[in-house]
Amino acid sequence: MTEKRDYYEVLGVSKNSSDGDIRKAFRSLARKFHPDKNPNDSEAEKKFKEVQEAYAILSNPEERRKYDTFGHSGHGSSPFGPGGFQGVNISLDDLFGGGFDGIFNQFFGSSRRRSSKGDDLIYRHTVPFQVAMDGSEEEIEIQALRNCIECDGSGSNSPDKVKICPACDGRGRVERLERLGPFTQRAVSDCPSCEGRGKIIPDPCNSCGGQGMSQQSKKVKFTVPPGISSGVRLRMRGHGGASRSENGAPGDLYIEIEMHRHPWFERDSSDLLMGLPVGFSDLALGSKIELSHIDGKPLVVNISAGSQPGDTIEIKGRGLPIQGSSRRGSVMVVLKLDIPKKLSRDQKKTISSISDILGSNLDNVEERIREEASRRRG
Incomplete structure (x- = not known):
């Protein structure tokens, strides 16, 4: 049998930590190991439950006093009943939003019910490098959960036959009382009679199988701002999947931007870097070279006489737009000596x-x- 870790060690705090320090450590670790952020990761799920159990004890003054005095053995059997600690359902909205009171409610028995949010979606969208200079208006087609077109969301071929579920009174959720150490909490779960729909559907829709929803195509327009980088995710609120709850909000759509490479520019934040092959005479005597540029204006590179291979010329204000500013970065030109591989006799x-x-x-x-x-x- 695996020996339990010290609860203070689990949360990464000392035994003298204040309630506020313990609460802060719990929120940080719960965010890190939350199952919604670590799908199909059994190790993260295990740590998440371990963090929950530690917090359940250390956040309660009486239980913490017992633990400080006797350790794990002070409780004899598990303080969470014969089944041990099973965890509670803490959503990412609780941890990242302002709903910290909701966590206490789940521990200590609030009957308030949250409407579940629809699924968030992530799509990748590739744009030309030029978009980093100018920005653009883009459009993508996505697949998202929506009300079924065939049954208009009723889930039935015969909407007039749909009835309110008597087991949950149409709520789609049922409550049961569970013992949590010295406390009692109300656990809320999907109604088994109607599978959380709140309705009894005797003649399920042939298209959606009684779910009232189906995957549908949708076109979404969005703006890519100047100065954007590859890997940035744009958030489109409410454009994700529909909620399966009657009053739940739809999820969000995240569009991850990928950018084509430029033929010669490399990017360093808002600066543009390029190598410029030049001849010996260009370095020795100096030269003026004019290039086309992505801002539509000629890029003039002035090479001073006596320049050396590897010297860098900075052209300020001709790089990419700096987001949140009216300024632009620089173009950094690295001089490369281009020596012919074959020479004529002359x-x-x-x-x-x-x-x-x-x-x-x-x-x-x-x-x-x-x-x-x-x-x-x-």
Whole structure:
């Protein structure tokens, strides 16, 4: 039998921690290991229940006092009854929203019922790199749960025969009292008689099988703002799946943006980086090079005489828009020496003549190495 971990260790707090510290630690860990954030992860589910159990004891002054005095053995059998601690249903809305009181209600017996929200959906959408400069209006087609078209959401081929479920009085949920240590709580679950629908459907719809809902196509328009990056998720409230509860809100749609690569620009936040191959004469004598640019205006690169391979030229204000600002990043141009792999006889003769005039770079090579290192280090 696996030995129980210390409850303070489970929550990552000390024995002198205040109630507020314990509550804060519980919320943080419950968010991290919540089953909705870790689907099909048995280890996360195990840790989530362990965190719940630790909090159930340490958040109760009397139970905490017993635990501090006697440890796990102080309770004899489990404080949660013969079945042990089974966990309570804590939604992400409780943890991320302002519903922390709802967690206490589940522990200590509130009969207030939440309407369940529809499923959130995630779709990936690819846009051209140009969108990072200009932004765009986009449209995607999604599949989402909606009221069945054939039965108009009634779930039946004969809507007039649909009856209110007598077991749950049309609520779709039933309550039962459960013992939780020294406390009693009301546990709410789907009604087994009507499978949570609140209705008895004698003639189920041929299209949706009595569910009253079906997967349907829907086109959604949305705006991609300038300066957006790959991996950013845009949230479209209420465009997710419909709720299976009568008064539940629909879920949200998350659109994850993927961006095509640019032919020569790489991106660093709002800055654009590029390598520019140039010849020896461009570096030695200086040069002015004009390129097309994604903002529609020519990009002029001024190369100073005596520039070195690897030097970076910053062109401010010509990068991508900085979100939340009217400013733009920079274009960073890295100079690359482009040496021909094949030379004609005349080219070789000309270069040899220049070399005789300038002298070999191998003369005083160690001194040149020191100068280069000093220049790099600033």
